[in-house]
Amino acid sequence: MSGTAAVDLRGRHALVTGGARGLGASITRRLARAGAAVTVADVRRGLAEKLCAGLTEEGHEAGVAELDIRDPAAVAALFLERDERGQPLDVLVNNAAVDVSKPIEHLTSEEVTRVITTNLLGPMYLCLEVYRRMVADGGGHIVNILSTASNRTWTEAGPYSAGKSGLRAFTHTLFKEAQRDCPGIGVTGIMAGGMETPFVLDRFPDADTSKLQSPDIVADTVLYALSVPVGSVVPELVVVPRSESSWP
Template sequence: MSNPAYVDLRDKQALVTGAARGLGAAIARRLAAAGASVLVADVRQDLAKELCEDIMAQGGSARSITMDVCDPGAVADVFRDVDEAGQRVDILVNNAAVDVSKSAEHLTAEEVTRVVNTNLLGPMYLCLEGYRRMVSQGGGHIVNILSTAANRTWTEAGPYAASKSGLRAFTHTLFKEAQRDCEGIGVTGVIAGGMETAFILERFPDADVSMLQSPEIVADTVLYALSVPVGSALAELVVVPRREPSWP
């Protein structure tokens, strides 16, 4: 696979959640093209395995793993398996997310729990496992995929906005702790605007795709975050379509 110009990830291992399709798949492909060995984490193992096969056919390295980010025990097991294999996670990308587009009047407690568990608690579980290991190994990078909803919300997006706002706050806290704990650790939040992926199009099939951006653009932004040298720190990046209605 041809490597992007701005970062060389050979000898690095990356773990990407929600990586079987959409933005997660685009990120996994970009990381593999830059030389990383990618752990494609998702509950949709059929799609995850297809993606890994395609990445390997292009000369990259990828392996699918089953992970429900809402289950802290399952998250811990994945990291324990990596430890036992004598490997490490150098790059963690928390991308898995869900949404339920309903007003507060019609939301159920189960729907709220699912969104908050997936979008906020899940990334926090992964950060807890990944960060302490990165401190021990003296380096690494965590990228949390945020949303314009972390800054400005809209109707029918209460749980989603709450979860992404919470994740943004957690990301900024972890950034400050990394500054204190280990110079080699990067923590970056990527605020991404609307993308032409199933995440939007399955819920809004009539969406105007001219107002959406390609997930590959956001994946390139993740790679840029990984390119920043140790002496500098990149806390947050914003990448939105030119016609993004929810920013600023």
């Protein structure tokens, strides 16, 4: 597509969770093509390696970190390793998410735990590691991918909506603390509506794709948030298909 925000990320390091496919892959490509050295953090190592190989062939810098964001020890170890390599992080995109589309009466505790841990606690673990380092470095940008479910819920979306609503509240708090702690840190929450990605189509194979947006559109909003000059910041963006039923 041709509407990508103009932003030069050369010399900057970015990490995208759940970056191996769907929206995460679109964000990874956008960041790499804007010049960032991108790390794809994902449990799907094979898919991540394939994506990074393609970007490397294009002349971009991209690598893989096999990571389960539900494991705080693994998250901490990843950043200790980056510290040892002298590789600070300039951009974090918390994109990884899962869902279990069931009525509440049929959910198991294991399913609820998996959704909340992935969609809320995982991003928080990443932010805990990244934010303090960005404060020490004097700058950086954290982008948390939210959902219209963080504003308005629907049936069969209990854990998903709870997790995304919690992440939105956490993002707002982090934004306020960055205003206090370090003017060089940007914090942005992006509320995305339905997208034509495996996240939707694997669960709803009969979905009307004409009512879904391209993940590239949402990836462009990430670049837009990163393009705002120091002194201003975009705290929250909403991007939905024209036919989105879950907004406002």
